[in-house]
Amino acid sequence: MTAAALRSADHTADTTAPLVIAxxxxxxxxxxxxxxxxxxGVSLQVRPGEMVAVMGPSGSGKSTLMYCLAGLEPVTSGDVLIAGKSLAGMSRGRLAQLRRRDIGFVFQQYNLIPTLSAYENVALPYRLRREAPPRELIEGTLEAxxxxxxxxxMPTSMSGGEQQRVALARVLAQRPQVIFADEPTGALDTNSGRAVLAELAEIAHQPGQCVLTVTHDPAVAATCDRVLFLRDGHLVDELHQASAEQVSTVLTGLAASVGPVA
Ligand SMILES: Nc1ncnc2c1ncn2[C@@H]1O[C@H](COP(=O)(O)OP(=O)(O)O)[C@@H](O)[C@H]1O
Ligand SMILES: [Mg+2]
Structure with missing residues (x-):
């Protein structure tokens, strides 16, 4: 389908149209x-209800790709569409609005405000917009x-896993359609990390939402619907409903085939 067709598909509320297109x-x-x-020259699509993992060796461009898809970095060429809207040529104001409303980004570092409680950290985006924080939604998200x-x-009294859950709640309470997560479990122990990813998967599988996450954990990737493999700035492989063993095999192959940097 062409980009123009996808944009018009958006207007007819096609619930299967991709939410992310590169x-x-x-x-x-x-x-x-x-x-x-x-x-x-990376091309990909993520549809509503999908949880997609991005994997690849360190330095392969995973973070750069996530920033470009989320509109945090401008692309040099090509285009990104979020919910049918092209980021190319979008005004700063429109892009900021899209990022505030439709896109959530979970960073590896939680970026919590240490002097605010968990609740206040989750309420912060509302306060910054001078909106009354919706108490029930925020409490429900913390519970979820x-x-x-x-x-x-306060964040300083929490474990890393707990702090990452606050950061996740802060994103979720904005109800974004598309969530990008860049190694959201990178600073967590295996069990806390898998719990955070399980929560992300639950969100991804709700109607009209999707999640794209970078992970190094083949077991986590195996719980995703698809796994995309990046090497030296190219998407080089893709697995559907893969086992952890299949993911590990591809990763091992990628690591072995990384040549000297020109
Ligand atoms: N702002 C930047 N300026 C110059 N080079 C950058 C910048 N950001 C990332 N890079 C380079 O891009 C490559 C990919 O980085 P990154 O996307 O962070 O990879 P990954 O997340 O897969 O480890 C690395 O070689 C990195 O040094
Ligand atoms: Mg990275």
Missing amino acids: NQVTKAFAVGRRQIEILH VGIAALSNA
């Missing part, structure tokens, strides 16, 4: 006087991620 996305960074291309009892606790 068309031949390239991304280059200026390093000194040179432009170094990091993403070399398993930390209702910590509503009044």
Whole structure:
């Protein structure tokens, strides 16, 4: 389907139209006087109800891809569409609105405000917009991620897993259609990490939502609907409903085939 067809599909409320589309996305960074291309024409689609993992060796461009898809970094060429809307040429104001309303981003580092309680951290995006925080929704979200009892606790008194759940609740309470997560469990022990991913999966499988997450854990990737493999800025493989063993086999192959950087 063409991008134009997808945009018109959006208007007719096609519930199966992809929420995320990347068309031949390239991304280059200026390093000194040179432009170094990091993403070399990445195309992908994520549909409503899908939980998709992105895997690849360190430095393969996973974070760069997530930032480009979420509109946090402009692409160098190609285009990204979120819920049928092209980010290319979107005004700063429109893009900011889209990021506030439709896109959630979970970072590896939780970025919580240490002087605010869990509840206040989740309420913060509302306060920044001068809106009254919806108390029931916020409390319900804290409960959904398993930390209702910590509503009044300060981040410094929490474990890493608990802090990441607050950060997750802060994103979820905005009810974004699309959630990007960049190694959201990178700082957590295996069990806390898998619990956070299980919560993300539950959200992804709700109607009209999707999640794209970077992970290094083949067991986590195996719980996703699809796994995309990135190497040196190219999408090089994709698995559907894969087992952890199948994921590990592809990863091992990627690590073995990484050549010297030109
Ligand atoms: N702002 C930047 N300026 C220059 N190079 C960058 C920048 N951000 C990332 N890179 C480079 O892009 C490559 C991919 O980085 P990244 O997307 O963080 O990979 P990953 O998340 O897969 O580890 C790395 O070589 C990194 O040094
Ligand atoms: Mg990264």
